[in-house]
Amino acid sequence: MSKETHSVWARRLDHAWMILAGLTIVSVVAAMLSPPGQRTSLLSVVVALVASFIKARQVLDHFLDLRRAGSGWQGLFNGLLLTVLGTCLALYLAALSR
Amino acid sequence: MSENGEGGWGALSELPGNPLMWVLILSELLVFGALLVGFAAVRLLHPQMVLAGQSALSIPLGGLNTLILVTSGWLAAHAVRLRSTGDIGGSRRRLAGAGALGLAFLVVKGFEYADKAAQGLGIETDTFWTLFYLTTGFHAAHVVMGIIILAIVGWKNTTENLETGAAFWHMVDLVWLILFPLVYLLR
Numbered sequence: 001m002s003k004e005t006h007s008v009w010a011r012r013l014d015h016a017w018m019i020l021a022g023l024t025i026v027s028v029v030a031a032m033l034s035p036p037g038q039r040t041s042l043l044s045v046v047v048a049l050v051a052s053f054i055k056a057r058q059v060l061d062h063f064l065d066l067r068r069a070g071s072g073w074q075g076l077f078n079g080l081l082l083t084v085l086g087t088c089l090a091l092y093l094a095a096l097s098r
Numbered sequence: 099m100s101e102n103g104e105g106g107w108g109a110l111s112e113l114p115g116n117p118l119m120w121v122l123i124l125s126e127l128l129v130f131g132a133l134l135v136g137f138a139a140v141r142l143l144h145p146q147m148v149l150a151g152q153s154a155l156s157i158p159l160g161g162l163n164t165l166i167l168v169t170s171g172w173l174a175a176h177a178v179r180l181r182s183t184g185d186i187g188g189s190r191r192r193l194a195g196a197g198a199l200g201l202a203f204l205v206v207k208g209f210e211y212a213d214k215a216a217q218g219l220g221i222e223t224d225t226f227w228t229l230f231y232l233t234t235g236f237h238a239a240h241v242v243m244g245i246i247i248l249a250i251v252g253w254k255n256t257t258e259n260l261e262t263g264a265a266f267w268h269m270v271d272l273v274w275l276i277l278f279p280l281v282y283l284l285r
Contacts, residue, residue, distance in 0.1 A: 013176055017168060024164045024165055027161075028160075028164075032158075039149065056272055056276060059271055059275065084135065085280075095145045
């Protein structure tokens with residue numbers, strides 16, 4: 001990978017922060033649409049989990065620079081994140097049907 | 099890729115920064131991942147207990163702490179960038195900002211714990227609260243350690259030290275980004 005200039009590096013970090021902050025606000029607002037004591041909608045659950053995955057990737061790729069690593073490492077971290085988030089979603093859906 | 103990552107580390111040599119930090123990041127993700135899956139399993143076994151517990155959590159405070167940590171991580175990433183340009187002063191100021199936001203995270207967390215304690219919700223209240231305090235407390239302990247590490251690499255601020263310290267801080271950030279929705283938002 002060619003070496004990026006510092007201004008490009010700075011803009012990339014700023015862009016990642018905007019995505020992180022924006023997705024945090026979206027997932028919080030989506031969850032707060034349901035009153036306390038009641039279950040959140042399935043849509044807000046999906047929003048929270050998708051936002052979590054995207055945010056984790058932003059931190060890995062841009063703050064930790066994992067984007068410079070090979071596809072095997074990218075796949076390992078994707079797999080780990082998807083396994084944890086997917087298992088928790090599956091258990092959440094199973095709990096709904098009880 | 100940093101020089102210490104080349105030679106003798108096998109596949110880990112492909113990763114940016116200190117290879118041992120990536121071993122730690124993977125280990126921590128596995129440990130917290132197991133804790134969070136355990137949390138989801140408790141929800142399956144006791145859905146009403148978990149719903150009641152989560153309803154007592156403050157989503158705005160959890161969201162505020164998320165914004166604090168991602169902003170702190172952003173400052174730490176800029177500290178590494180500035181150090182690589184030779185701007186030591188600018189790097190140290192951003193690192194100090196990152197550490198200060200880490201302290202702010204702990205203050206918010208302390209306020210949240212005090213509020214729950216005032217409501218009589220302690221670690222022995224039920225399984226939900228045991229897991230809540232265990233998971234978030236374990237994470238908060240990492241925040242404390244991260245602040246100490248940021249202070250050390252701000253003092254001994256070679257580029258390699260800074261990269262390694264910031265990587266630990268980003269790992270703490272990363273864990274919270276998974277923990278927050280699973281504990282606070284999936285109600």
